[in-house]
Amino acid sequence: MNGGDVTEEAGEPVPESLWLATTSSTEYEPLPGDRRVDTAIVGGGIVGLTAAIRLKEAGHEVAVIETGRVVEGVTGHTTAKLTSQHGLRYDRLCSTFGREYARQYATANEAAIDAVERRVEEDGIECDFRRTEAYVYTESRSDGSDLLDETRAARRLGLPASYTETTPLPFDVEGAIRFDEQAEFHPRKYLLALAAAVDGDGSSVFETTRALDIDPGRQPRVTTDRGVVVADQVIVASHFPFFDRGGYFARVHPKRAYLLAVRISGEPPEGMFYSTATPPATIRGAPVDGERLLIVGGQGHEPGLDGPATSERYRRCEAFARERFEVESVEYRWSTHDLSPVDGVPFVGRLGPTTRNVYVGTGFDGWGMTGGIAAGTILADLIVNGSSPWADVFDPNRFTPAASAKALVEDNALVAxxxxxxxxxxxxxxxxxxxxxxxxxxxxxxxxxxxxxxxxxxxxxxxxxxxxxxxxxxxxxxxxxxxxxxxxxxxxxxxxxxxxxxxxxxxxxxxx
Ligand SMILES: Cc1cc2nc3c(=O)[nH]c(=O)nc-3n(C[C@H](O)[C@H](O)[C@H](O)COP(=O)(O)OP(=O)(O)OC[C@H]3O[C@@H](n4cnc5c(N)ncnc54)[C@H](O)[C@@H]3O)c2cc1C
Ligand code: FES
Structure with a gap:
């Protein structure tokens, strides 16, 4: 993403995410005191709420413990593309994890889109869900062979990928990979419906309740600032695992990115777009009050290293938008960070080798919409059935020398x-x-x-x-x-x- 000058006078955008600004805040009560449930879930984002609804549907009593309000964390500040197209990923996954694990990753993420569609239809959830295409595009001739390799790898894994030189974008690209039958949605509208379905009949959502510690014994206990929750198992879905018995401080690192929702002249292009540039740009349309705004952003960076101030990064996002679209006004702006795992694959499963009844889902590398739904599903399956067809690739206790060793050294050098x-x-x-x-x-x-x-x-x-x-x-x-x-x-x-x-x-x- 390059940063040209902002030529027009910028208006004052609402400094809030489109998703938060277009939904009401929730008001679930705090934990009223000590409680006994089947499964305690720390964190009311996409991972926690997906696991919660699936466990409740399987007959579990669950307690979702949320320090603030549900879906106001990273999930409330995302771009909300529901896609298995995660930049250029599958060629690398095949070479570092092998074809079978890459297939598990692909299938889990594709299944997540289908799962949302099914639930939206069956439960009548109005969340602006609709199927559309996802593109990863390049404006640089030198990326062409990478795109072709990625297309071949994705197709071999059964993904709906094809190479193209044309996209609906209003500017020229050198090449692109198109994934068919992907989707967009409003993450808060979808997940607030899930939270409402979780709360009741023995299960609860507790807000303004901060988990402080976990005693991970045979019958784990979650100590919160409002009381203790005793459960048969605990899911840590707090984005960064607040309870770190798995060395996650050294295995994931934050990456921050910035988003604008702008009004443009005419309709935003059909589809969702992600560039191969460094840092990548991200683009999609979103319906708001009878019109479609364009979400555009990027400027992803590792916090803490030298670089422009946050306000300058927003300015660069706006310059990018104005260079490529006829921007009439900037309506909203927001930013958040996701966690990148050292080997590029999220950690979903038992939190650590010595914490048998404590599970985790983290490290989505900027792709935790499908990744978070896959994680919630895998965790619920592990708890209810003892297995999941996709568990192996995401196993937090894996070690993949080809993928991890160099990245771990580099990551820790970065933290140092x-x-x-x-x-x-x-x-x-x-x-x-x-x-x-x-x-x-x-x-x-x-x-x-x-x-x-x-x-x-x-x-x-x-x-x-x-x-x-x-x-x-x-x-x-x-x-x-x-x-x-x-x-x-x-x-x-x-x-x-x-x-x-x-x-x-x-x-x-x-x-x-
Ligand atoms: C700019 C940006 C754009 C993105 N766009 C996309 C996209 O288009 N598609 C995609 O697939 N992914 C996208 N992602 C990634 C995706 O948004 C995240 O991976 C996902 O939302 C993470 O969900 P989560 O449930 O792990 O975390 P969260 O949504 O943050 O949920 C964790 C919850 O835990 C709570 N919590 C934390 N600590 C405690 C505690 N001690 N006690 C109780 N509660 C606690 C928090 O308050 C929070 O509500 C994007 C990420 C970024 C940064
Ligand atoms: S968040 Fe880990 S040191 Fe600050």
């Missing part, structure tokens, strides 16, 4: 670089200049790194800059006005309140 870079940055930072309104900076105070920000009203906040999860230093996000942790993605309000985990505690106040 962030950690050391943090220290050097603050060691060099003086406490001289205080931030202007809307800005934040990390300074040293008495030898300790302090995150100082100033609100638009001029009020200063000073909180510890050390993330309580694993002690990386937070960074100022100038568009969302939050402190973000580059290591595993925790986010905090300017006054230090934790907005999303894995951190469980606030940044401590340093204003005194």
């Amino acid at each position: 670089a962030r950690f050391l870079g943090d220290r050097i940055r603050t060691a060099l930072a003086g406490s001289g200049t205080l931030p202007s309104p809307g800005e934040g900076t990390v300074v040293r105070q008495g030898g300790k790194p302090v995150a100082v920000s100033r609100g638009e009203d001029g009020e200063l906040h000073a909180v510890s800059a050390v993330c309580p999860h694993m002690w990386c230093l937070v960074e100022w996000n100038d568009a969302e006005r939050t402190w973000d942790c580059p290591c595993h993605g925790s986010r905090f309000d300017p006054d230090g309140t934790v907005r999303s985990g894995p951190a469980l505690e606030d940044l401590t106040d340093r204003s005194g």
Whole structure:
């Protein structure tokens, strides 16, 4: 994605995701005290709610424990393409995991689209679901052979892939892979219907209830800030596993991306699009109040490394949109991060070798719509039936030397670089200049790194800059006005309140 100039005066977009802005907030009660259920599920995103409904339908009593409100995490900030086309993936999967595992990955993700369609039809869920094509396209001639290799690999796995040189996009491409019969939907409309179906008849959704710890014995216990839930098994569906007995801190890393919903002259192109550029661009249409807006975005990056500020990344997304479409206005903007696994395949199954009754689904690498539905389905099947036809490829306790070893070393070098870079940055930072309104900076105070920000009203906040999860230093996000942790993605309000985990505690106040 390149960043040309924004030539027209930008309006003020709603700084919120289209999905949140077009649905009402939920109001489930907190956990009222200690509770006994068959399965406790920590996290009310796409993984947690998919597992919950499937388990309830299989006769389980479940408790969904959500620290905030359901479907307001990453799932509330996605692009919501339902597709098994995950960039260029299958050729690499075949060579690192082998054909059989690549087929499991492909089939699980294709089945997820069918599962949503079936549920939408059977339960009459109005969530703007519709089938459409997905394209991964290139504007660079040098990517042509990669696209052909990927098309061949995908077809061999039974995916509905074909190579094409034309797309519905209003600009020229050098080549593209088309996947037929993929789908788009409104993730909150779909998942809020699932949450409503989960709650009742012995099963419950508990909001504003934060899981603090799990005792993973024969009968696991989830300790929350409202009481203890005892269960036969626990699913950790908290995006980054807040309970990390599987070394996930070193096996997944966050990747942040930015989205705009814009009004363009005429109809958005039919289909969903993803580019091979670095960083990739993503495009799809979405119905809002009788018209179709265009969602366009990208600018994906690993937080914590040098690069433009958040506001500049939004500006580049807008420049990309204006270069390729006749943009009339920018209506919404939002951003979020997903977790990329070291070997490119999510971790779904038993959380660790010593935690028999604790399960996890994480590391969707930017593709957790189908991936999250597949994960919820696999976890429910493992719990109810003891097996799933797709479990092996996603097994969190796998080791795939060809895929993992180099990536693990590189990933941990990256985390170390962030950690050391943090220290050097603050060691060099003086406490001289205080931030202007809307800005934040990390300074040293008495030898300790302090995150100082100033609100638009001029009020200063000073909180510890050390993330309580694993002690990386937070960074100022100038568009969302939050402190973000580059290591595993925790986010905090300017006054230090934790907005999303894995951190469980606030940044401590340093204003005194
Ligand atoms: C910019 C962007 C665009 C994307 N677009 C697509 C796309 O088009 N298609 C696609 O397939 N995928 C896409 N993805 C990926 C997809 O959105 C995610 O993989 C998926 O939403 C992750 O779902 P989840 O259930 O794991 O996490 P979440 O939705 O974040 O759910 C986890 C929940 O757990 C709760 N929680 C956390 N800690 C605790 C705790 N201690 N106690 C209780 N609750 C807790 C959180 O509040 C949250 O509600 C995109 C990702 C990004 C970053
Ligand atoms: S150190 Fe892990 S999220 Fe901050």
